[in-house]
Amino acid sequence: MTSVAEQAPTFDCRADFADELALLARTDERIVAVCNDSVGSSNLVKFREEFPTRLINVGIAEQDLVGVSAGLSNAGFIPFASAAAPFLTGRALEQIKADIAYTHRHVVLCGQSPGMAYGELGPTHHSIEDLSWMRAIPGLDIIVPADPAQTRSAVRWAARSGRPTYIRVPRFKVPAVTPDDAPFEAGRAVRLREGSDVTLIAVGTMVSRALDAAHLLAQQDISARVLNMTFVEPLDVAAVIAAAQETRAVVTAEEGLLSGGLGAAVAKVVAENDPVPVRMLGVPSFAPTGSAAFLLEHFGLTADGVAGAAREALGRV
Amino acid sequence: MSTVLSAPAPLRTDDVAARAYEPRSARLRAASPAEAAAELADISTSIRRDIITTIQSAGMGHVGGDLSVTDLMVTALWGTLRMRPAQADHPQRDRFVLSKGHCAAALYSTLASCGFFPRSRLSEFMAPLSPLNGHPARLKVPGVETNSGPLGHGFPVATGCALGAKLRGETWRTIVVLGDGEMQEGSNWEAAMTAAHYELANLTAVVDRNRLQQGARTEDTKSLEPLDAKWASFGWEVRVIDGHDHRAIKEAYAPSTTGRPVAVIANTTKGKGVSFMEDRVEWHHKVPTDEQVRLALEELNR
Ligand SMILES: Cc1ncc(C[n+]2csc(CCOP(=O)(O)OP(=O)(O)O)c2C)c(N)n1
Numbered sequence: 363m364t365s366v367a368e369q370a371p372t373f374d375c376r377a378d379f380a381d382e383l384a385l386l387a388r389t390d391e392r393i394v395a396v397c398n399d400s401v402g403s404s405n406l407v408k409f410r411e412e413f414p415t416r417l418i419n420v421g422i423a424e425q426d427l428v429g430v431s432a433g434l435s436n437a438g439f440i441p442f443a444s445a446a447a448p449f450l451t452g453r454a455l456e457q458i459k460a461d462i463a464y465t466h467r468h469v470v471l472c473g474q475s476p477g478m479a480y481g482e483l484g485p486t487h488h489s490i491e492d493l494s495w496m497r498a499i500p501g502l503d504i505i506v507p508a509d510p511a512q513t514r515s516a517v518r519w520a521a522r523s524g525r526p527t528y529i530r531v532p533r534f535k536v537p538a539v540t541p542d543d544a545p546f547e548a549g550r551a552v553r554l555r556e557g558s559d560v561t562l563i564a565v566g567t568m569v570s571r572a573l574d575a576a577h578l579l580a581q582q583d584i585s586a587r588v589l590n591m592t593f594v595e596p597l598d599v600a601a602v603i604a605a606a607q608e609t610r611a612v613v614t615a616e617e618g619l620l621s622g623g624l625g626a627a628v629a630k631v632v633a634e635n636d637p638v639p640v641r642m643l644g645v646p647s648f649a650p651t652g653s654a655a656f657l658l659e660h661f662g663l664t665a666d667g668v669a670g671a672a673r674e675a676l677g678r679v
Numbered sequence: 680m681s682t683v684l685s686a687p688a689p690l691r692t693d694d695v696a697a698r699a700y701e702p703r704s705a706r707l708r709a710a711s712p713a714e715a716a717a718e719l720a721d722i723s724t725s726i727r728r729d730i731i732t733t734i735q736s737a738g739m740g741h742v743g744g745d746l747s748v749t750d751l752m753v754t755a756l757w758g759t760l761r762m763r764p765a766q767a768d769h770p771q772r773d774r775f776v777l778s779k780g781h782c783a784a785a786l787y788s789t790l791a792s793c794g795f796f797p798r799s800r801l802s803e804f805m806a807p808l809s810p811l812n813g814h815p816a817r818l819k820v821p822g823v824e825t826n827s828g829p830l831g832h833g834f835p836v837a838t839g840c841a842l843g844a845k846l847r848g849e850t851w852r853t854i855v856v857l858g859d860g861e862m863q864e865g866s867n868w869e870a871a872m873t874a875a876h877y878e879l880a881n882l883t884a885v886v887d888r889n890r891l892q893q894g895a896r897t898e899d900t901k902s903l904e905p906l907d908a909k910w911a912s913f914g915w916e917v918r919v920i921d922g923h924d925h926r927a928i929k930e931a932y933a934p935s936t937t938g939r940p941v942a943v944i945a946n947t948t949k950g951k952g953v954s955f956m957e958d959r960v961e962w963h964h965k966v967p968t969d970e971q972v973r974l975a976l977e978e979l980n981r
Contacts, residue, residue: 399860399900401894402893402894419894419900419901421863421892421900421901422864426865449829452829480813482737482739483805483814484812484813484814484816486780486814486816486826486829487813487828487829650807650808651805652807652809653807656807660807
């Protein structure tokens, strides 16, 4: 099997996040980084060296982090508020709702080490709920980059969008999957592979695994389309409807909780339009302890798992 | 390539250790601080060794904060509180809450020493499917009162434990240990107000004042001083001590004399006991090499 995930070089995208942010900060003085004692884990050490006054560390205080960022936005800055994803989204949920989204502040919330990247640290440190939580807040764009190029695009896009945005910055190492000419637009999925039997819709860590699954399925004469749904919000509704009309089943795959995440968003669109069987892969409940790689296997978030779900949805088991 | 692993057995009381714990702890609790100090110091040294080897086997861990909090924890669990390893959920138990939950290795080593579960299980720290998560989980580890790790949770929960005892007219007490960096979380100051308002004289909050947090010194990150005056102004009785002096710690854990909750500001050293880790921010979350483990154990065996 030609495995994208297992043979290609892989990247910790926090470096791309930080490099791109510094690049933008050089030409746009409004850009500031705000963090919570996470200068190192947000990869912002170099940013601080270059822009000592534009790295604001509020200490271990995530509600303060988001509130202060809203105030900085009020004062004309473009804050990139960065903290470990579980604490940024969960702890400051109401600040994100009231101070950022409902107030329509151009603040970029940067959730570091999302999903089960902090596997061994246990469920308190897993960020599997963030997509569900952020989706529940009206008016917030949600970007889940799948590789270094998309991480850079996400930072650039969010700096210019003028919109409240959540970016899930990957730490779990991912291969490069984005073609050079791929668009990066809100509400636009990237079609990574054509296919007519089933559509695999994935985000983040799961994109390369979905591509591998498509290879596996091809060996069984199943033609799988692969969509990288980089924007979970606004979702590419047209691409989901096309998938339901042009292929016979849809499989979603995400490194996150099943209730309320990407799968739920896709399933809603399918159900409201031209229903076809949908299978959702994700995390059903609090995860056990173990490395992120171990936990992805544990929950069947693998190429085999995606391929199996596709066969099941097509009734080919 | 899928790894099929069966979950390790749940953690159960180590009967031998628990039986040894009970009379020894009763004696240490009853002894004067001066009398108990040397013995508590010995226990602390053995816990520090367990911390080092536990982190070595896991290949991960928050060693600096573990070594910082050891003496505070050992004096609480062995020399002050009435723990019941054989009946971890006994309603009359005293409550110990580690709010700075990233220091799970110190907590697990100490709980194992008391007999809450076998010491041999420490080698499973952070292993796949292990009950010994990187952060303490109540449903997995006997002796863990509440989940902690996200900073700013343990103190409000401990305040509720103490308030519950007061409402029920029960005599058991609660000790909660906080990181100094953790004091930057607002939830802690909300709890501080609640505890003072309800005059929770049965609650002791201990700040592990090692002056370092994850990325830098607390005073360079977001300053906390004057910390004693802050607690006092929130209505607490404040005791400032050397957090590695077992005698001073045991004295500071004595019940409140003012009817107010007691805040112990324990001046400590992050990485205490291992010279090359002491007061160095990089040891917040770092794993010693085999050679460093050897050196550390050598220092701790002295
Ligand atoms: C809510 C929350 N934000 C951030 C973190 C990441 N984190 C883990 S330990 C730590 C530093 C804690 O410093 P301190 O409380 O002083 O503990 P100690 O130095 O004694 O280890 C941080 C920021 C966290 N666990 N929880």
